Amino acid sequence: MAATAQTTPVLVKASGPSLPDLGDGTAISPAIERKLGDSIVRSLYRDPDYLDDPVMTDYVQSLWQPLLKAARARGDLRPDLDDAFAWEILLSRERDVNAFALPGGYFGLYMGLVGLVQTRDELASVLGHEMSHVTQRHFARKTDNDAARTPWMIGGMILGMIAASKTQSSCNALNQCTNSGYDAANALIMGSQGLAVQSSLNYSRDMEREADRTGFGVASEAGFAPQGFVSMFEKLQLSSRNNDSGGFPYLRSHPLSTDRIADMQGRIGVEQSGSKPLASDWQALLMAARARVFADSGVDGLQRWQADVQPAVLSAKAPAQQAAALYGAALAAMRLRAYGQAAALAMQLSTVSAAPPVVDRLVRLLRTDIALAQDQVDVAVATVAAPVRAADAKDMSLDRSELLQRAQVQVRANDAGRAATALYLWTVDHPRDLGAWRALGAAYEAQGRPVAAIRAQAQADGLQYDWNAALGRLRAAQDLVRQGQWGAFGPDHIEASIVDTRAREIVQLLREQANQQR
Ligand SMILES: [Zn+2]
Numbered sequence: 146m147a148a149t150a151q152t153t154p155v156l157v158k159a160s161g162p163s164l165p166d167l168g169d170g171t172a173i174s175p176a177i178e179r180k181l182g183d184s185i186v187r188s189l190y191r192d193p194d195y196l197d198d199p200v201m202t203d204y205v206q207s208l209w210q211p212l213l214k215a216a217r218a219r220g221d222l223r224p225d226l227d228d229a230f231a232w233e234i235l236l237s238r239e240r241d242v243n244a245f246a247l248p249g250g251y252f253g254l255y256m257g258l259v260g261l262v263q264t265r266d267e268l269a270s271v272l273g274h275e276m277s278h279v280t281q282r283h284f285a286r287k288t289d290n291d292a293a294r295t296p297w298m299i300g301g302m303i304l305g306m307i308a309a310s311k312t313q314s315s316c317n318a319l320n321q322c323t324n325s326g327y328d329a330a331n332a333l334i335m336g337s338q339g340l341a342v343q344s345s346l347n348y349s350r351d352m353e354r355e356a357d358r359t360g361f362g363v364a365s366e367a368g369f370a371p372q373g374f375v376s377m378f379e380k381l382q383l384s385s386r387n388n389d390s391g392g393f394p395y396l397r398s399h400p401l402s403t404d405r406i407a408d409m410q411g412r413i414g415v416e417q418s419g420s421k422p423l424a425s426d427w428q429a430l431l432m433a434a435r436a437r438v439f440a441d442s443g444v445d446g447l448q449r450w451q452a453d454v455q456p457a458v459l460s461a462k463a464p465a466q467q468a469a470a471l472y473g474a475a476l477a478a479m480r481l482r483a484y485g486q487a488a489a490l491a492m493q494l495s496t497v498s499a500a501p502p503v504v505d506r507l508v509r510l511l512r513t514d515i516a517l518a519q520d521q522v523d524v525a526v527a528t529v530a531a532p533v534r535a536a537d538a539k540d541m542s543l544d545r546s547e548l549l550q551r552a553q554v555q556v557r558a559n560d561a562g563r564a565a566t567a568l569y570l571w572t573v574d575h576p577r578d579l580g581a582w583r584a585l586g587a588a589y590e591a592q593g594r595p596v597a598a599i600r601a602q603a604q605a606d607g608l609q610y611d612w613n614a615a616l617g618r619l620r621a622a623q624d625l626v627r628q629g630q631w632g633a634f635g636p637d638h639i640e641a642s643i644v645d646t647r648a649r650e651i652v653q654l655l656r657e658q659a660n661q662q663r
Pocket residue numbers: 274275278348353356398399
C-alpha cells in the first residue's frame with residue numbers, strides 16, 4: 146500500500162498545499178488528526194497494491210471487531226476517539242512483513258505479514274499493538290514534542306516513507322532492484338529531512354512498551370491467547386534471520402529487544418511461557434495461504450504451490466496444513482487460469498478429514514469463484530444455493546463475502562434486481578462499505594438504471610476521499626437526467642434530487658478545502 150513510480154510525484158506534492166492546512170499549533174485535536182489520516186489514505190486507496198478482497202477483509206474484521214470491543218470495555222478506546230477516528234484497516238498485496246498505524250485511526254496490513262501468521266492469536270497481537278498506538282494517541286503525543294514540524298508536513302513524510310519502504314522491498318537479496326521507482330522514492334527521503342522522517346515514524350521505546358502492554362490487555366480481554374504475542378515475536382525474529390533481504394519493515398519500526406519479549410513472557414506467567422505450541426488453527430493457516438497467493442502472484446510463485454500438493458509431500462503434513470496447501474494451490478491454479486486443476490484441488494480440499502465448518506464455507510466461496518471465472522453461471526448459482534454445515538460461533542463470519550459473491554452471481558445470472566435489493570439494504574446498515582457501494586453500482590448498471598448506478602459509484606469515490614472523481618460522476622448523472630436517459634425503469638425523481646444534493650455538498654466541500662489552503 147505504498148506509492149509506485151507513477152504515484153510518487155503526486156505524493157511529493159501531497160506534502161504541500163493539497164493536504165489540509167492544520168495550522169502551526171502542535172496540539173492536534175482528534176478531528177484534525179483524522180483529516181490528516183483521510184488525506185494519507187486517499188493516496189493509499191489509489192495504490193495498485195491496495196487489496197479489496199472480501200474474504201481477507203472478513204477474516205481481518207473477525208479479529209479486529211472483538212479487539213475494538215475489548216478496547217472500549219477496558220476504557221482504552223474513549224468514546225470521543227471512537228467517533229472521531231476511522232478505525233479502518235487497509236489491506237495491501239505487498240509481500241513485506243509489515244503493519245502500521247496511521248494518524249486518524251487508519252491501519253495498514255500487508256499480505257506478507259498475514260502470510261507468516263499461523264494462529265489468529267498471533268495476528269490479533271499485531272493488530273492489538275497497532276490499535277494501541279492510536280488509542281494511546283501516540284501520534285499526537287509525539288507531534289507535541291516536535292514543534293518544529295507541522296502535522297501536515299509529517300503527513301507528507303509518512304507518504305514518502307511508505308513509498309520508500311515499498312520500493313526497497315522489490316530489491317532481492319543480491320540488491321537487484323526491479324522497480325524503476327527505487328531511486329525516485331529514495332530521493333524523497335534521502336534529503337536533509339531523511340533522518341527527521343525516520344524519527345517521525347518511529348515511536349519511542351516507552352511508546353512501544355505501552356503499545357505492547359495495552360495491546361496485550363486488549364487481546365486477552367477479547368479472548369485471544371496471550372501466547373500469540375510471544376510466538377509472533379519469535380516468528381518475526383526467526384523469519385527475519387532466515388531472510389535478510391530487507392523485507393521486514395515491521396522489525397525496523399518495532400525492534401524486538403529482549404526487553405520486549407521478556408516483558409510479554411512475564412505477563413503471560415511462567416506456566417504458559419514455555420514452548421507449548423498453540424493449537425493448530427485451520428482458519429489462520431488457510432488465510433495465510435490466501436495472503437501468500439496475493440503477495441507472490443508472479444507465474445513462478447504461483448507454480449510453486451503445485452509442488453506442495455504432490456501426494457508424497459501432502460501426506461507428510463498434518464490435516465490443517467494439508468488443507469492450507471490445497472487451498473493455496475487451488476487459488477494459485479485459478480490465478481494461472483488452470484480452472485480444471487483449481488476445481489479438482491477444491492474438491493480434494495473438501496474431503497480433508499476433521500475440517501471445521503469454516504473450511505466448508507471457504508471451499509464454497511472458492512468453487513463459486515472458479516465457476517464464475519469459467520463462465521459456468523449455472524454451476525455458480527447451484528454452488529451458492531447449496532447448504533453448508535452450520536458454522537459454529539467461533540468461526541469467522543463470512544457474511545459479507547457471501548453477500549457480495551451472491552450478488553455477483555445474481556448479476557451474471559440476469560437476476561440483478563435481487564442483487565440490487567440485497568446490496569441496497571446492506572448499505573443502509575453499512576453506509577461506509579466501499580465495496581458494497583461499488584457492487585451496488587454494478588447491480589444497478591446491469592438492471593438498466595444508469596443514474597442510480599453512477600450515484601452508487603460516486604458514493605464509493607467519496608468514501609475514498611476522491612471528491613473530484615465523485616463530482617465528475619454526479620455531473621454525468623445530471624447530464625443523463627437532463628437528456629431524459631433514465632434507462633429501463635423510467636424517471637426516478639428522488640434519485641435525481643439525491644444526485645443534485647450530493648453534487649452541491651461536494652462543491653461546498655471542495656470550496657471549503659480551497660479556502661483552508663489559502
Ligand atoms: Zn509499535
